[in-house]
Amino acid sequence: MVIRVFIASSSGFVAIKKKQQDVVRFLEANKIEFEEVDITMSEEQRQWMYKNIPPEKKPAQGNPLPPQIFNGDRYCGDYDSFFEAKESNTVYSFLGLKPRLASKVGKSFLVLKLSFLNCL
Numbered sequence: 001m002v003i004r005v006f007i008a009s010s011s012g013f014v015a016i017k018k019k020q021q022d023v024v025r026f027l028e029a030n031k032i033e034f035e036e037v038d039i040t041m042s043e044e045q046r047q048w049m050y051k052n053i054p055p056e057k058k059p060a061q062g063n064p065l066p067p068q069i070f071n072g073d074r075y076c077g078d079y080d081s082f083f084e085a086k087e088s089n090t091v092y093s094f095l096g097l098k099p100r101l102a103s104k105v106g107k108s109f110l111v112l113k114l115s116f117l118n119c120l
Contacts, residue, residue: 001072001096003033003069003097004035004071004072005067006066006069007067008065009038016065019066020066024036026082026091030100050063052075057078067079069081071095081094
């Protein structure tokens with residue numbers, strides 16, 4: 001299944017744009033396959049997003065704001081849930097994905113980077 005990030009490209013709110021960018025950049029940096037779905041360009045997609053967010057996850061007033069994250073049809077959460085998962089290093093679980101094992105090259109780079117930082 002593909003991760004789907006529902007965004008609003010024409011949002012006038014800087015905070016929403018920053019949150020959307022944070023999610024997208026994280027997924028790109030971690031080479032997690034995803035699709036951006038722009039709810040400002042498709043009423044059908046916007047309605048799908050609203051309909052598929054569980055009632056207990058919807059705000060008391062108004063509509064849920066982007067970004068909203070799904071794995072296929074399964075709702076993962078909003079930005080706050082994503083941020084909590086990122087902070088607790090549980091994003092793969094949050095997204096419903098199997099964690100990737102770090103490659104030897106990646107581990108070597110990390111050790112080298114940490115060694116360099118310790119020299120500063």
